[in-house]
Amino acid sequence: MRKSINRAFKFRLLPTPSQLELLTKYAGCCRYVYNWALTYWLTNYNKGDDPTVYDLIKKLPTLKNDEDRRWLQDCPAQSLQQAIVDLGTALDGWRRLRKRPKYRKKNWNDSFRLAQYFKLNEESSELVVPKLGAVKYIRDRRINGVPRSLTIVKEGDLWFVSVLCELNLECVQHTSSGIIGIDVGVANMATTWDGEKAQFHQHQPSLSTANEKVRKYHRQLSRKIKGSRNRDKVRSKLSKAYRRVTRIRKDTLHKLSRKLVTENAVIALEALSPKQMSAKGGPHKRGLNRSIMNQGWSELVRMIGYKSVETGSVLVLVDPKYTSQTCPKCQHCEKTNRKSQSVFICNRCGFNAHADIVAAMNIRARVKPEAWTL
Numbered sequence: 403m404r405k406s407i408n409r410a411f412k413f414r415l416l417p418t419p420s421q422l423e424l425l426t427k428y429a430g431c432c433r434y435v436y437n438w439a440l441t442y443w444l445t446n447y448n449k450g451d452d453p454t455v456y457d458l459i460k461k462l463p464t465l466k467n468d469e470d471r472r473w474l475q476d477c478p479a480q481s482l483q484q485a486i487v488d489l490g491t492a493l494d495g496w497r498r499l500r501k502r503p504k505y506r507k508k509n510w511n512d513s514f515r516l517a518q519y520f521k522l523n524e525e526s527s528e529l530v531v532p533k534l535g536a537v538k539y540i541r542d543r544r545i546n547g548v549p550r551s552l553t554i555v556k557e558g559d560l561w562f563v564s565v566l567c568e569l570n571l572e573c574v575q576h577t578s579s580g581i582i583g584i585d586v587g588v589a590n591m592a593t594t595w596d597g598e599k600a601q602f603h604q605h606q607p608s609l610s611t612a613n614e615k616v617r618k619y620h621r622q623l624s625r626k627i628k629g630s631r632n633r634d635k636v637r638s639k640l641s642k643a644y645r646r647v648t649r650i651r652k653d654t655l656h657k658l659s660r661k662l663v664t665e666n667a668v669i670a671l672e673a674l675s676p677k678q679m680s681a682k683g684g685p686h687k688r689g690l691n692r693s694i695m696n697q698g699w700s701e702l703v704r705m706i707g708y709k710s711v712e713t714g715s716v717l718v719l720v721d722p723k724y725t726s727q728t729c730p731k732c733q734h735c736e737k738t739n740r741k742s743q744s745v746f747i748c749n750r751c752g753f754n755a756h757a758d759i760v761a762a763m764n765i766r767a768r769v770k771p772e773a774w775t776l
């Protein structure tokens with residue numbers, strides 16, 4: 403049996419000065435169209451209408467022929483359409499998660515996408531894009547699979563391309579029969595239980611230093627005058643600091659997910675729906691911590707998802723109800739079993755362990771036997 407998966411490969415672009423100008427221009431056009439479509443949609447939505455992505459795309463030619471918006475014609479047409487498709491995705495998110503789409507901002511959301519008519523020339527390390535020509539990139543690895551679409555994005559002062567490839571892999575049987583349960587949390591980034599051994603996994607210490615820098619530049623930015631040269635400088639530093647935070651977090655999660663799929667045939671995590679995500683941990687985990695935890699959970703699920711195909715692991719998402727209140731020994735479930743953030747003592751049988759380990763034990767126990775018979 404074969405399985406088709408998507409995988410992204412990211413490379414740094416090395417545009418010439420004239421290409422740089424075009425990249426900025428295209429990103430600007432796409433941002434403009436995105437924001438225009440959002441305004442259009444909101445206006446109509448407030449009147450009781452709900453224009454579809456297709457309705458919005460149909461408006462594009464008129465928009466581009468408008469006397470004041472002729473400059474939109476310089477941008478690849480498919481990228482403008484993609485911007486509207488992206489808005490469609492954001493609107494779906496709004497319907498499902500009540501997450502209101504935001505307007506895209508210059509210098510923060512500079513990106514555009516291409517779904518066709520591009521070519522990745524690995525031999526010459528060049529990306530060939532309509533209207534832009536051949537852009538050199540740093541080929542630090544080779545891609546796998548067939549390139550399906552591109553996202554070109556500005557991060558800080560640098561431009562990157564993310565190439566989404568479709569891979570067709572032969573399904574393999576995992577060499578081990580291990581089952582592991584993982585609880586994703588705040589104090590412990592991840593806690594695992596494999597039936598014998600519990601383990602806490604943390605983010606790298608450098609993450610808190612990097613986070614500290616982000617906070618520092620945020621404070622500095624708020625004090626700078628809008629439009630000033632100094633504000634630009636701080637903003638550039640801030641986006642660099644953000645990039646570093648993302649890199650450190652992802653690095654840890656990549657290593658953990660790789661280890662998990664190599665060592666275990668079945669990997670179990672809680673199936674967190676958006677509602678449960680906000681409920682997990684209670685009010686003391688609100689705000690930044692919670693959003694970091696949720697991000698960690700979704701990224702881990704995503705990474706295990708695609709890496710598991712290579713090793714033959716199976717990712718199982720189990721019912722998250724009461725995982726931190728149920729006794730793994732006698733199954734007694736009571737809120738007060740959990741004495742504090744970290745202490746679990748069963749009111750009935752006295753079983754005690756770190757609360758995160760208890761959660762990982764329950765998550766592992768909820769894997770049904772049919773899960774690992776492919």
Ligand SMILES: [Zn+2]
Pocket residue numbers: 729730731732733734748749750751752753
């Ligand atoms: Zn008990």
